[in-house]
Structure formats: C-alpha cells, structure tokens
Amino acid sequence: MKDYVYIYDENGEEIKMEAILAFKMEESGEQYLLYKEEDNNSEIYVAKVKSHTNELDTNLTDEEKRMAKEVLEQQLKEIKDGD
Numbered sequence: 001m002k003d004y005v006y007i008y009d010e011n012g013e014e015i016k017m018e019a020i021l022a023f024k025m026e027e028s029g030e031q032y033l034l035y036k037e038e039d040n041n042s043e044i045y046v047a048k049v050k051s052h053t054n055e056l057d058t059n060l061t062d063e064e065k066r067m068a069k070e071v072l073e074q075q076l077k078e079i080k081d082g083d
Contacts, residue, residue: 016035
C-alpha cells in the first residue's frame with residue numbers, strides 16, 4: 001500500500017507525490033519526509049515536517065540534506081541485504 005502527500009508548486013497547483021520514508025531524528029526530534037513523483041524514481045525530495053501544522057519545509061540546511069541522504073542509503077542497504 002502506498003502513501004501519498006500533496007504539495008503545491010509555485011503556481012499553486014496541487015501535485016500528488018508518493019511518500020517513501022518518514023523518520024524522526026533522535027537528537028533534535030525533527031521529523032523528515034522523503035517523497036517522489038508517483039511514476040518517477042530518478043528524483044527523491046526531502047522536507048522537514050513542521051510540528052503542529054504538518055506543513056512540509058523544503059528549505060533545509062546542507063547538513064539536513066546530507067543526513068537525509070545517509071538515512072535513505074542505510075534503508076536501501078537494509079532492503080538489499082534482506083533479499
């Protein structure tokens with residue numbers, strides 16, 4: 001079963017995106033979401049989930065982007081090793 005989120009582009013158009021992975025950082029308590037276009041596996045996006053509003057904040061620091069990439073790579077490795 002797939003989960004979806006809806007984002008809005010710069011023109012206010014709603015876009016359906018497939019949620020890939022949600023995770024929370026123990027140190028900061030911040031929650032993040034990795035998502036992609038439904039039929040496009042070439043780009044994965046990351047956003048911080050704002051507490052109390054559940055809005056997605058895509059204005060991340062380089063450190064947050066690096067951390068999200070590491071989490072994704074670890075998850076993919078675990079999936080591969082489980083095969």
